[in-house]
Amino acid sequence: MKFIAREDIPRWLERLAQAAAVWTPRRAPDGGETVLFLPWEQGSEPELDRFTDLSAKHLLLPASEKLFPFQYRLGGEGEQIEIGAAPATPESVVLFGARACDARATVVLDALFMQSPEKGYLAPYYRRRRQALAVITLACTRADAACFCSSWEEGTASREGSDVMLFPHEDGYLAEAVTGRGEELIGGEPFSERDAGPPDTAVTDQVPLAGLQEKFTAVFSRLDFWEEVTARCISCGYCTYACPTCHCFNIFDEMRDDRCGERCRSWDACMFYLYTLETSGHNPRPTIAHRYRNRIGHKFSYYPENQGTFLCTGCGRCIRGCPVSLDIRDVLRKVGDAR
C-alpha cells in the first residue's frame, strides 16, 4: 500500500494546493478549542486528531451565497431590469481530512441534488461544486460517545464519497485510492510503498435503523409522543446547521442602494417557526413537536422513500452541540420501540 509519513503531510498539502483550493480541519482563528474545515494556508497545521465541530457541507452548499446581481436602469424604452451572471465557483477543491461521515454526506446529498434534470429537481449550482470536489478521508481509529456511523455498513471505514482513504499507521498514514481522481492525488512524491495488513478502524454506537421508515409512519399522528421527546428542545436550529446533510435554504434579496442589489441564498432551518409560516397566519408546523417530527420524518422516512438513503450519516454533531442535550439516537430508539 501507499504510505505517507506524518511529517510529509505539509509537503503533500503544498502540492495539492498548486492545483486546487484545499480545505483542512484547523483550529478556528479565535484561539479557542473549536476545530473547523478552513482553507489551508502555507505553514498552517491541519488538526488531524480532532473531529471538526461543524461539517464540510459549505463546500457544496455555502452558508450564504449570491445567486445573481440585479439592477434597475432607466433607458430609452423606460425602466429596464438587468439580471447579471452568477458568481463563478472554484474549479477544483480538495477536502482534506474529512471523516467517513463527512464523505458519505456528499453521497447522501447527491441522491437529491445530482438527480437527472428530467425528474424536475434542478440543481446546477450544487452540481458545479460537486464536480469540482475531491475528498481525502481520514478513517477514524477512535470514536467518541456521540458517534454512531457504525449504524451503517462499513462505519468509520466507509469509502463512500471518498477519493482517497487514509488509515493511521505507525508514524504516518496508509493511503488507498478509491477513485481515478484519488489515484492522481496520491501519485508520486511524497508517497512510498509499505507492506501492511488491513487497517483497524473504530466501531461506534449503533442505532437500529431497520424498519424505522414504517415505525415513523405509525407514530406520526401521536403528537403527545413528539411533545414528550422534544420537551426540552428550544428550537434553536443548531442541529440543522451542524448537520452535514441538512440542506434546506432560504432565498432573499439584499439591496446595495435603491437601484441595485443581489438575490442571495442562505441556510435555513426547519426548526424555526418562520420557516413554514404562511402569510395568512396559518402554520402547518406550529409547535416544536411538529417541527422536530418533520426533521426526523425527513431524515428517516421521507428522504429514504424519495431518494433511497437516510438523510443522516451518524456524525453525532447534532448531539455534541445541542444546548439541551437532546440526543437524536434516543428519539430514534423511542420511535423504534413505540407501540
Add this chain to the structure above:
Amino acid sequence: MTTTARAGRAAAEPLRPEPATIVEVIEETPNIKSLRVVFDDGELMKSFSFAPGQVGQLGILGVGEATFAISSAPSEKDFLQFSVMKTGVVTTAIHELAAGDKVTLRAPLGNSFPVEEWRGKNVLVVGGGIGMAPLRSLFMHLMDHREDYGDLQLIYGARTPADVCFSSDCSLWSEKRDVDFITTIDAEHPEWGGRVGLVPSVLEEENPSPENNVAVTCGPPVMLKFVFESLEKLGFREDQVYTTLERRMKCGIGLCGRCNVGPRYVCVDGPVFSLAELRRLPDEL
C-alpha cells in the same frame, strides 16, 4: 410538461428569473388584483405554454418572489395572468404596481389538473374566494375544449358581492348555455339578487350525481373541509375529488425543503392532488 426556451434556461439556472412587464392591472375586489404579465423576451413569450393548475413565481427584484397560480387560460397566449390577494410583504408590493412596471417570473412550475384523464367525464368545479384563481384557468380550458367533456358545472362562492372576483368573466359564463354556472354569496345583501348560501350548502342543494363525474375544488381551508364532506355525502369517491394546495415556498424546484406534506413536495409533486392522494399523506396541512 412543456418544452420552452424557459425550460432550457431553467435547467441551466433554475433560480434565475426572467424579466417581465405588467401590461394590465385589473382591480377584482378591494384586496385582489389580477396582473397581466408578458415576458420581456419575445421569443420566450411566443414559445411559452403551460397546463391549467400550474403555478409561477412572480417577483419584484429587491422585494422577493411568491408563488401564485396562473389564472389565465392556456389559450390566452398574449399574457400570463396572476390574481393576487394583498396579505404580506410581496403581495403588498405587487399591489402597488401599474402597467409598464417590471416584475420577474419563473414559470411554469408544478403539476397540473389531469384534464386529459377527465375527457368524456362531467366536471364539477367548486371555488371559494381567491381559490377561484387556478379554477378560472381550468374552467376556461374546459370550455375551450367543450366537446371533450360532459356536463360542466361551476359553483363559485364569495363572502359579499364586492368580493366576487373575475366579474366580467362571470357575466360571460352566466350567459353560456352549455355550462351551469352558479355564483353565491355567504349572506343576504341589498345589492345581490343572486343565490345566497355557503358553498357546501349550495353544493348539496345542487345535488350533482357522482356518476362519471370529477369534482375540483379550491378555496379557504375551512371551506375545503366542508366541501370534501359534502362531496362524500353526495357519493363522490376520494379518487373523484381534486384540489390544489398552497404552502410557503421559496425555490419552487423541490430543494429548499419547506413545502413538504410528508414525503411529497407541493412545488413539484403538486400543487394538484386528488383527495385520495391527500388522505394517504401524513395529516399536516
